[in-house]
Amino acid sequence: MTELSKQDALVQYTAQIADNGLIIGHRMSEWCFRAPAIEMEMALMNCALDMIGQARELYSYAAKTQGEGKTEDDFAYLRDERDFRNALLTEIPNGDWGDTIVRLFFMSAYNELFFKALATSTDAELAAIGTKSLKEVTYHLRFSSEWLIRLGDGTEESHTRVQKSIDDLWIFTGELFTMTDAENMLLTDGISVDVTTLKTPWDQKISEVLTRATLTVPTNDWAQLGSKSEGLHTEHFGYIITEMQYLQRRYPGCEW
Amino acid sequence: MVKKVTSTSKNFDPAVVWAILEEVKDPEIPVLSIVDLGIARDVQESNDGLLEIIISPTYSGCPAMYMLEEQIKETLVNHGYPDPIVTTKLSPAWTTDWMTDAGKQKLEAYGIAPPEKTTSNKSVLFGGQKKISCPKCKSNNSEQISEFGSTACKALYRCLDCLEPFDYFKCI
Secondary structure, three states, rough: OOOOHHHEEEHHHHHHHHHHHHHHHHHOOOOOOOOOOHHHHHHHHHHHHHHOOOOOOOHHHHHHHHOOOHHHHHHHHHHHHHHHOOOOOHOOOOOOHHHHHHHHHHHHHHHHHHHHHHHHOOOOOHHHHHHHHHHHHHHHHHHHHHHHHHHHOOOOOHHHHHHHHHHHHHOOOHHOOOHHHHHHHHHHOOOOOHHHHHHHHHHHHHHHHHHOOOOOOOOOOOOOOOOHHHOOOOOOOOHHHHHHHHHHHOOOOOOO | OOOOOOOOOOOHHHHHHHHHHHHOOOOOOOOOOOOOOOOEEEEEEEEOOOEEEEEOOOOOOOOHHHHHHHHHHHHHHHOOOOEEEEOOOOOOOOOOHOOOHHHHHHHHHOEEOOOOOOOOOOOOOOOOOOOOOOOOOOOOOOOEEOOOOOOEEEEEEEOOOOOOEEEEEEEO
């Protein structure tokens, strides 16, 4: 195995954070024209826009760090499935409204802690992106928390269904708190976030909101891993990039 | 007469450049200039002796940023400044606190409730929602319909007295 250089590690790390934003942002944008009410649709599109915007800043920085003359578009449109290192949670299909809200809640609760920590990175660019993203994530977390409470403490039907969403998606949350080689390498310089330390505060936040929503926190500790460390995705991922990358693959270099 | 920037010295007047930047309006809120919004952060001379404008994006995904960049360049070129540079800076992160008082007044006159004074008071979760004053009838008796409005920077409200729905420019 070849030794990972600091530069490669920074590129991988930055792109991996961006992958989370791009993929969940893409998933949320699939709700366009399908949300239960226009206000909810606009809310999801707003969140999606923030996430894709954050991804663009990060990809641009990864491209600059790499120094091979590539752009954000090369990262989004011309990498293959195994190169994407988003958390599996972000690529799970939207399901029903409850599934989408639970996924957004799990991710926003994570992102709030993550970006807060990234804001103190010794890498000035990552710190700037962390500070900016944190402001946006605060809104995502509040929106998804309020919906979770509405669904959990709503009707018998909404309660049962959203509890199932939580139980179904739970196995994908553990991956968020695992460290890659790049993350470990950058940790010594204070560039990366030690995500293992985020698990306890994340659990607290989840428990706080779920309790309020009269929902039960799953006790199953088993976690499905694969994407973050190795780019091994669920069977759903190929369809996402097939749609996302179609134009650039079919018409290379095509511009708007 | 507008002075031209040459590569030899800093011979542009920042005050004149700032006045020109007032002409560049936000495409989503055409009553506000990039100066009112606090998007234009600095006017300086680049290392190559060119006029450089520093801007700060409002939201990460704001689709107006690219257009604003082009408009800034075009406006400056039209005023006789060749090859102006527009540089985006993320840090410090843009905040609604940078919006000028004149900007807030224009916003309200346009029918959008301006952001509250400061972003330091963060009732993050299950937020003690603030009462926003209706830009039409000035009543404080309003309710939030959705925290996400027609653009990333706005929330949807409704006045419970005059019943008018309105946008509120969110604090960030």
